[in-house]
Amino acid sequence: MRGQGKPMEGTYIKRRNRPLQVYAVLFLIVLYVPVLFIPLFSFNDSLYVRFPMQGMTLKWYHELWLREPLWNAMWNSVRVGAAVSVISTILGMVAARAITRYRMPGRSALVTFIMMPLVIPGIIFGVALLVLMSRMGVPLSLYTVGLGHLIVCMPFAVATLLPRFEGFDPSMEEASADLGENGWWTFWRVTFPMVFPGVVASLLLSFTISFDEFIMAFFLTGTDPTLPMYIWGQLRFPKEFPSVLALSALILLVSFVLVFIAQWVGRKGLENEN
């Protein structure tokens, strides 16, 4: 942004376009403001979400501390998120490595297959897994939620890791093999350090997606609710509204921070290599 004041920035095509710039700023404002109302009203000293605001309070946040079920739900979400992020990142690494390194027939079909959950409505996945679990006699639990999240997270993990694996020269791995290291050691001494930023990004993104995921959880949760399920339950009670706002504000904050780090780490390294 700062450089745009210089008159000779870029070429004829890339010269400054004031209306477009204004549009871009408005776009960002519209993108963020709706979400920012949640933290704003979470400090409002009133049961009702409306203007004018009644004054600042932290009581809704304080109240969150005292809710046992909330902390249980939070712990459930963290456990599922951690497991899902680790598994999907490992599976994503394995898949990305196979896709980028081996000449195999049907490679693009495999990528399409892994990316399918991106273009199928979540509800269909949810009910399909629900039906499968019930027919197989698997009781709904955090494990079934985790499986659902795994399917949702896989495309994102693969999409985050693929550019990493594509971005580094295959002769690096060949050099390692040539210098006497087998596949396992080559992975730990060359591949893993080089794709590490992608791994961090994938872990953080997968965790965030799982932590925030609602649609799959809605169909696949057993007796232990995840945090979004808990929030969904609370939405029915108007008097719980302010606490939900406070809780949501906290979740948003954590998500923003995690995703920002993930994106920053994930993209930064890629740009350096170029």
Add this chain to the structure above:
Amino acid sequence: MADTSLQHRDGEAAAPLRRPSRVSALLHRSEALRGYLLMSPTLLIMILGIVAPFVILLAMSTWTRQGFDFDTTFTLANYERTWNEPIFGALLSRSFWVSGVATVATVLLCYPMAYYVAFHVHHRKMMWLILMTLPFWTSYLLRVFAWKVILGYEGVINSGLMTLGWIDKPLEFLLYSKTAVIITLAHAWAAFAILPLYVSLEKIDKSLIEAATDLGDGPVARFLRITLPLSMPGIIAATFLIFIPTTGDYITPALLGGPDGAMIGNFIQLQFGAVNNWPMGATLAIVLMLWIAAIAAVFLFVTRKAQEKIA
């Protein structure tokens, strides 16, 4: 001295090279085999999570409910019902209408934004990209919830306008309507449109546009003749990435749609919940997928024809 230590290992020359086992020799020779082997755990999970559930879903759609159990004799009665009873057709067409409008609005609104970042941002491009996509990664439920806060009967807009004295009583069309659902969907899926649009615009070789200018095209002509056709893959991808998932959405209609805004997703969810008619729900899910596939195919066909015509 370096030169003596670097002589090749003559003394060890007689030792045979380590011979690997048959399996690893086979793997060494076949790249494809190594690739598939490496992919197998991922594929296994994806098959368990995608293919298996769909097979069972398809099977269940041909069953009938009997109390709390199922009659597993094959029948297409569920499909006949979805065809004959007008409620299903109405729900489907409303779903497609709502997500269609939301998709078009999102792509139209996001295109200039993606264009701006691709062509006019020179510094901190990464920062802009992260800023544009950041909200997408936060909880979908909470983003929808945020709009409920804003559009609510006594929400931000209504109470704000009333505080300012611009209106006397809350505007009712804001909440519990198709409009509310469309606004929310467009906002919630913006990042999904921006990324593919940005990628396709960024890929355009800037010298092509300079060439068009050099050959006499003005800004509008070169946009229509160069930029727009070359960014078509991004537009198509963005359209699919928004339209398909949103047709099955049920959170937004449930929170913001009211009775008038309910979509097919809500109905499917009902079948698995309160109505407890799983075979019917399975049928609806399959029908929804078939319709999406058909619409996607028509859309692809039309855009391809249109592109051929332009070219």
Add this chain to the structure above:
Amino acid sequence: MTKTDAFISIQNVSKFFGTFRAIDDISMDIGRGEFFSLLGPSGCGKTTLLRMLAGFESTTAGEIFIDNQPTSDVPPHHRPVNMVFQNYAIFPHLNVRDNITYGLRKQKLSRSKRYEMAEEMLEMIKLPDYGTRKATELSGGQRQRIALARALILRPKVLLLDEPLGALDKQLREQMQLELRALQRQIGITFVFVTHDQEEALTLSDRIAVMSGGKVLQVDTPTGLYETPKTSVVARFIGNMNFFDGTVRRNGAAAAAIETEGLGTIQVPVADLDKPDGAAVQVALRPEKIALSATRPDAAEHAVSARLDTSAYLGERSHFYVNLEGRDEPVAVSQPNTSRFNAANQAPSGTEVWLSWSSDAIVVLDPE
């Protein structure tokens, strides 16, 4: 499959990518301690062959023996060969010393021993005190040396080099060629060197294999390739060459002549010509083996008159293109500028000149 005395023995090796024959039934031997080059245009299969030696590509058919051991089923990390990659493949996340000692892990040496060895190698490649530099801070020439040190520290039986000088600028490349050659003499291990630069191959190699379309056309010493090419493709690829279509005319057992287009009839010793009467051949004559003079030289074995078409002054030498009676294509003649004022450089187009050459300058080849 037979064992031979050769250090590396490539026996009937083929490699298909789908239906494309990257390597088409190649057999050749490389001797112990040889500096051996694979020379050819891009896509000729030279890199594929090198990668087969390293173990990165499998053989579709045939077998490669290294030191009398068959290698088909031996993965790269168990082969007694090391490679210098085209782009050097210096690990960007490790410093120079860790790059050089990368392959020593399995030898379970103490850290001080490893560092000592790295220091020795850095000494050898003339980059002392570079051990703790980041790999990303190096210039192309430095990367090249480090890639070399990283491979040589493992004392391989064979060092494979995949166009290692291609990325360097001309001056540095010539300097590295000399260093590489000296290094190979000093340590005496077999080098297999891939290049598309014929001058580089001639400068460095003991022997060169000229490759084209997945086949080996000729394996020979640099002088052998240049002075006695076996085919017109090799003759064309190494240096410049004038070709003249000709027909063999035998006059009994003692003498033979070739009737050529442009050069007239050339007498050839019968021993050099195993072609029957009337056979079509190509007569090849290097530009620098033709003398150019204003008048017919008295002592010349062969001479024809020609007209100067164009000339190019290159400093140390000049190239002249002359037209011969009865031939469309101009003939190239290369003359060293042994005096500062060579009158031929000033001669206008159309000037009559005389070309002369000796019998042994001529190479008779099969027509293409």
